[in-house]
Amino acid sequence: xxxxxxxxxxxxxxxxxxxxxxxxxxxxxxxxxxxxxxxxxxxxxxxxxxxxxxxxxxxxxxxxxxxxxxxxxxxxxxxxxxxxxxxxxxxxxxxxxxxxxxxxxxxxxxxxxxxxxxxxxxxxxxxxxxxxxxxxxxxxxxxxxxxxxxxxxxxxxxxxxxxxxxxxxxxxxxxxxxxxxxxxxxxxxxxxxxxxxxxxxxxxxxxxxxxxxxxxxxxxxxxxxxxxxxxxxxxxxxxxxxxxxxxxxxxxxxxxxxxxxxxxxxxxxxxxxxxxxxxxxxxxxxxxxxxxxxxxxxxxxxxxxxxxxxxxxxxxxxxxxxxxxxxxxxxxxxxxxxxxxxxxxxxxxxxxxxxxxxxxxxxxxxxxxxxxxxxxxxxxxxxxxxxxxxxxxxxxxxxxxxxxxxxxxxxxxxxxxxxxxxxxxxxxxxxxxxxxxxxxxxxxxxxxxxxxxxx
Amino acid sequence: xxxxxxxxxxxxxxxxxxxxxxxxxxxxxxxxxxxxxxxxxxxxxxxxxxxxxxxxxxxxxxxxxxxxxxxxxxxxxxxxxxxxxxxxxxxxxxxxxxxxxxxxxxxxxxxxxxxxxxxxxxxxxxxxxxxxxxxxxxxxxxxxxxxxxxxxxxxxxxxxxxxxxxxxxxxxxxxxxxxxxxxxxxxxxxxxxxxxxxxxxxxxxxxxxxxxxxxxxxxxxxxxxxxxxxxxxxxxxxxxxxxxxxxxxxxxxxxxxxxxxxxxxxxxxxxxxxxxxxxxxxxxxxxxxxxxxxxxxxxxxxxxxxxxxxxxxxxxxxxxxxxxxxxxxxxxxxxxxxxxxxxxxxxxxxxxxxxxxxxxxxxxxxxxxxxxxxxxxxxxxxxxxxxxxxxxxxxxxxxxxxxxxxxxxxxxxxxxxxxxxxxxxxxxxxxxxxxxxxxxxxxxxxxxxxxxxxx
Numbered sequence: 001x002x003x004x005x006x007x008x009x010x011x012x013x014x015x016x017x018x019x020x021x022x023x024x025x026x027x028x029x030x031x032x033x034x035x036x037x038x039x040x041x042x043x044x045x046x047x048x049x050x051x052x053x054x055x056x057x058x059x060x061x062x063x064x065x066x067x068x069x070x071x072x073x074x075x076x077x078x079x080x081x082x083x084x085x086x087x088x089x090x091x092x093x094x095x096x097x098x099x100x101x102x103x104x105x106x107x108x109x110x111x112x113x114x115x116x117x118x119x120x121x122x123x124x125x126x127x128x129x130x131x132x133x134x135x136x137x138x139x140x141x142x143x144x145x146x147x148x149x150x151x152x153x154x155x156x157x158x159x160x161x162x163x164x165x166x167x168x169x170x171x172x173x174x175x176x177x178x179x180x181x182x183x184x185x186x187x188x189x190x191x192x193x194x195x196x197x198x199x200x201x202x203x204x205x206x207x208x209x210x211x212x213x214x215x216x217x218x219x220x221x222x223x224x225x226x227x228x229x230x231x232x233x234x235x236x237x238x239x240x241x242x243x244x245x246x247x248x249x250x251x252x253x254x255x256x257x258x259x260x261x262x263x264x265x266x267x268x269x270x271x272x273x274x275x276x277x278x279x280x281x282x283x284x285x286x287x288x289x290x291x292x293x294x295x296x297x298x299x300x301x302x303x304x305x306x307x308x309x310x311x312x313x314x315x316x317x318x319x320x321x322x323x324x325x326x327x328x329x330x331x332x333x334x335x336x337x338x339x340x341x342x343x344x345x346x347x348x349x350x351x352x353x354x355x356x357x358x359x360x361x362x363x364x365x366x367x368x369x370x371x372x373x374x375x376x377x378x379x380x381x382x383x384x385x386x387x388x389x390x391x392x393x394x395x396x397x398x399x400x401x402x403x404x405x406x407x408x409x410x411x412x413x414x415x416x417x418x419x420x421x422x423x424x425x426x427x428x429x430x431x432x433x434x435x436x437x438x439x440x441x442x443x444x445x446x447x448x449x450x451x452x453x454x455x
Numbered sequence: 456x457x458x459x460x461x462x463x464x465x466x467x468x469x470x471x472x473x474x475x476x477x478x479x480x481x482x483x484x485x486x487x488x489x490x491x492x493x494x495x496x497x498x499x500x501x502x503x504x505x506x507x508x509x510x511x512x513x514x515x516x517x518x519x520x521x522x523x524x525x526x527x528x529x530x531x532x533x534x535x536x537x538x539x540x541x542x543x544x545x546x547x548x549x550x551x552x553x554x555x556x557x558x559x560x561x562x563x564x565x566x567x568x569x570x571x572x573x574x575x576x577x578x579x580x581x582x583x584x585x586x587x588x589x590x591x592x593x594x595x596x597x598x599x600x601x602x603x604x605x606x607x608x609x610x611x612x613x614x615x616x617x618x619x620x621x622x623x624x625x626x627x628x629x630x631x632x633x634x635x636x637x638x639x640x641x642x643x644x645x646x647x648x649x650x651x652x653x654x655x656x657x658x659x660x661x662x663x664x665x666x667x668x669x670x671x672x673x674x675x676x677x678x679x680x681x682x683x684x685x686x687x688x689x690x691x692x693x694x695x696x697x698x699x700x701x702x703x704x705x706x707x708x709x710x711x712x713x714x715x716x717x718x719x720x721x722x723x724x725x726x727x728x729x730x731x732x733x734x735x736x737x738x739x740x741x742x743x744x745x746x747x748x749x750x751x752x753x754x755x756x757x758x759x760x761x762x763x764x765x766x767x768x769x770x771x772x773x774x775x776x777x778x779x780x781x782x783x784x785x786x787x788x789x790x791x792x793x794x795x796x797x798x799x800x801x802x803x804x805x806x807x808x809x810x811x812x813x814x815x816x817x818x819x820x821x822x823x824x825x826x827x828x829x830x831x832x833x834x835x836x837x838x839x840x841x842x843x844x845x846x847x848x849x850x851x852x853x854x855x856x857x858x859x860x861x862x863x864x865x866x867x868x869x870x871x872x873x874x875x876x877x878x879x880x881x882x883x884x885x886x887x888x889x890x891x892x893x894x895x896x897x898x899x900x901x902x903x904x905x906x907x908x909x910x
Contacts (some may be wrong), residue, residue: 084664114571125580125734162741208539213745266726273739279580280735284728286617291667
């Protein structure tokens with residue numbers, strides 16, 4: 001079977017044709033000033049030598065081998081879906097070597113990798129990933145949401161963790177091709193409103209224990225069946241850590257209950273890598289997250305520094321709506337990107353952009369919002385709470401989507417966050433509706449990238 | 456072939472018999488005070504539920520399958536050894552599942568793992584490791600150096616990255632068994648003074664994308680042929696980043712040349728995981744390390760904070776010898792462990808212990824040293840350098856062993872570190888000799904754990 005070109009809707013420039021890229025990419029050069037003073041010259045190479053003369057990632061070279069053993073599609077609410085273990089029939093892989101650059105990518109049957117015990121990724125966390133979703137729209141079409149942002153971020157993450165560079169558009173084409181292949185069967189048209197989780201990943205496969213920049217890597221993309229986080233609220237925890245047997249007690253409201261981190265557990269630090277979607281941000285968070293769950297919370301609210309700056313909630317960005325004490329105006333507030341300790345979420349950016357454009361003035365009964373990206377502390381949140389100015393809060397990310405927060409436990413105190421409409425506050429609901437409408441094609445929008453299915 | 460008991464030398468209590476452990480281990484419980492104030496109870500389970508009723512790691516259950524395809528032993532100075540790609544004939548593996556606990560460990564032919572694309576370790580850096588060496592002594596015996604320390608530290612690292620707990624003594628028995636199996640062939644008696652690198656590793660193999668505590672894991676141990684770092688000085692860098700083609704220039708001295716990190720590149724932070732041997736400490740360091748190498752340095756000297764506290768050199772601990780300005784006495788100084796941002800190195804501890812016990816008074820011509828673990832800054836190092844009080848410096852770790860430092864590049868200035876005896880300073884040489892004598896059996900010492908070979 002020959003590769004099939006993906007035809008975008010004419011108005012959507014974000015769905016490219018499969019074609020050979022015309023430019024090779026080299027990593028951003030650090031602007032290093034002359035440092036030499038005493039006797040020895042330490043010249044920076046004029047550019048990263050690892051990219052010189054290497055073959056670029058090229059989606060047009062895709063080799064296709066379709067499965068001979070199709071897998072069964074699990075029922076939407078089945079345990080297999082809850083366990084996040086089931087992937088679709090195919091996956092994309094692309095090998096990279098320092099010697100050659102990117103080899104021809106492959107679309108092939110989903111299955112295990114053969115990885116040597118010495119592989120860099122198993123020892124040194126030389127890995128990065130992305131998370132997005134493929135949506136089956138209410139108009140019967142498949143869509144990806146702002147996929148170009150994920151691919152650009154993946155390139156940044158790869159650079160941070162010393163993995164090879166690539167042209168994000170080529171990754172985008174490969175993801176779209178896989179979605180086009182498996183979408184029809186795994187997101188049947190009869191189930192509008194359903195989705196698959198798309199996981200592009202890059203790992204260093206060097207068969208060598210030396211602590212050094214990887215010389216071999218594997219880029220791959222898989223599509224996983226995923227529970228609807230907006231229904232089940234949180235990912236299924238390990239059975240032994242869940243439920244009444246631990247003596248934990250659930251709060252009545254359905255929103256997320258967050259346990260604020262303490263100073264002895266810090267997720268990220270300026271000069272670190274908190275902004276990058278690298279494995280090294282996730283594994284180290286699991287102990288704190290496991291403890292939070294064992295105590296009946298859903299996620300950790302990650303604070304930073306002795307000032308207790310609010311950064312992220314679990315692996316999502318965190319938003320609060322409060323009334324500004326001075327101006328009396330409502331504000332939607334989230335942590336800024338400048339310090340690079342939080343992830344630049346695609347959902348985060350979309351919430352900010354939509355709110356800025358649609359709620360700078362009142363919308364019917366819904367009061368206007370000022371949108372603010374700034375440092376804020378738990379003391380600010382506690383003040384707003386005590387003074388009745390705290391309106392609502394939510395976490396925003398791909399996995400949890402827009403998840404209302406109902407409680408924050410901080411220094412021995414439970415802050416019960418208002419959820420005016422029961423399930424959530426007004427703004428949480430409105431923002432979620434805007435996004436759902438774009439994702440599932442109820443609203444035609446450039447962020448909703450239509451994927452044409454392989455016939 | 457049946458498992459063969461490892462017979463320790465009678466005086467070495469650190470080489471245990473293979474026997475079933477009598478106690479199951481549960482992770483350390485955090486001492487969490489009552490936090491409940493407002494309406495909702497968040498009780499911590501009485502102990503980590505994941506360890507309840509699970510089978511412990513048990514070396515006495517070892518299953519043995521010897522290779523039918525013996526591998527060739529590369530020549531000591533060959534490119535295969537330099538590439539750190541060649542492992543011995545066998546490896547140890549032990550599977551863990553949340554349901555069962557530890558399954559029976561296996562000693563089996565070295566080879567690739569089959570790992571699913573969704574495996575936790577490939578996405579979330581749920582991995583930790585250890586590094587030690589197996590030495591062929593000048594008395595013909597095989598020795599491991601303070602192996603119990605590595606196994607205890609591995610347990611701490613596993614706990615930090617949410618991997619399963621185990622009794623360190625059982626890991627120790629498994630490592631010793633593998634060394635006993637492959638030592639004779641891979642470290643022939645005719646080559647005293649040679650060694651293999653021992654790499655115990657634990658990875659989370661959950662076939663599930665949920666960000667949560669792993670429910671499946673694999674512990675494994677491999678033995679790799681490794682270049683002698685004391686001869687080649689640094690691990691081989693990628694060919695394209697090495698050599699004169701980059702316009703870099705090497706300093707004449709043979710010691711390590713260190714590039715001090717800048718504030719925009721932080722290895723570890725308080726409340727993080729810098730003390731644990733987890734992958735998440737290594738991958739994020741590779742960009743800075745690659746840049747340092749491209750500029751002609753060997754390793755990064757990792758500083759912390761606006762005060763530029765000196766922490767580690769590459770993946771080794773860092774020591775400096777200077778004359779105290781106030782007391783006029785010589786001091787051996789290294790960063791302290793309290794903040795948990797540096798690794799508690801086995802070599803570090805050994806250097807400190809030996810120096811305290813053997814150089815508290817002058818040893819022949821060699822002046823006595825005060826041994827100090829304390830915070831110190833680059834400003835302190837620069838002052839000592841400018842005032843002629845800087846005596847020597849070295850990095851200490853398993854891979855690089857005791858490596859003299861000849862240069863530190865900090866804020867545009869090259870500090871040329873004295874190496875009084877040419878190759879290194881006096882103390883660097885003395886400390887190295889002490890350790891070499893123990894490792895290779897020239898001195899009988901409880902730290903040198905003799906491994907009896909499988910007949």
